[in-house]
Amino acid sequence: MKQRSMPPGQPTEQPSAAEATFNRMVTPRARVHAIVDAAQNADAPVQARKLGLDSASLFAGALGRDLAQVAPHLVTTSGGAAFGRWWFGHWRTNLGVLFEASASPRELREHFRTLLIVNGDAGRRFYFRFYDPRVMRSFLPHCKGDEVRRFFGPVRAFYCEGAGGTELIRFAPDADGVAITTRPVETS
Numbered sequence: 379m380k381q382r383s384m385p386p387g388q389p390t391e392q393p394s395a396a397e398a399t400f401n402r403m404v405t406p407r408a409r410v411h412a413i414v415d416a417a418q419n420a421d422a423p424v425q426a427r428k429l430g431l432d433s434a435s436l437f438a439g440a441l442g443r444d445l446a447q448v449a450p451h452l453v454t455t456s457g458g459a460a461f462g463r464w465w466f467g468h469w470r471t472n473l474g475v476l477f478e479a480s481a482s483p484r485e486l487r488e489h490f491r492t493l494l495i496v497n498g499d500a501g502r503r504f505y506f507r508f509y510d511p512r513v514m515r516s517f518l519p520h521c522k523g524d525e526v527r528r529f530f531g532p533v534r535a536f537y538c539e540g541a542g543g544t545e546l547i548r549f550a551p552d553a554d555g556v557a558i559t560t561r562p563v564e565t566s
């Protein structure tokens with residue numbers, strides 16, 4: 379979500395500290411996408427569409443229609459600087475996660491839909507809010523082997539805010555499980 383150059387003489391908006399930190403951490407020329415949690419901000423999918431970005435609920439069918447206002451939505455950012463400004467303008471709200479992947483939006487949506495339901499004790503099924511930064515920060519550090527490969531699928535790296543928004547965390551698969559990189563975010 380690097381800043382696009384403006385015509386000479388036009389004022390440029392400086393990125394927030396969180397956005398600047400993200401721009402330094404993200405792989406150069408990576409395709410960045412987001413999963414926004416409409417339960418945290420019902421306007422998120424609407425805002426993405428207003429910015430001309432593709433947005434699709436991870437819930438399908440009648441459930442997708444009934445829960446559209448609170449569902450997780452996959453947003454293909456296409457390097458949109460305006461989306462980056464909007465996203466990082468909501469820093470510290472647990473809006474969702476950013477991630478790097480070169481797969482198509484259809485492939486990404488299919489992959490993420492496989493992660494939405496987990497089996498608990500006695501055959502009980504639960505929704506897994508993996509796209510909530512608070513859940514991701516607790517879950518990913520404990521993943522190993524096949525669990526890492528299944529969770530990441532086509533994703534090269536996930537990014538989320540740390541507790542209190544004072545840091546940006548990058549999670550990437552590695553030989554031992556998940557590599558975690560944390561960078562402080564200046565707060566004013």
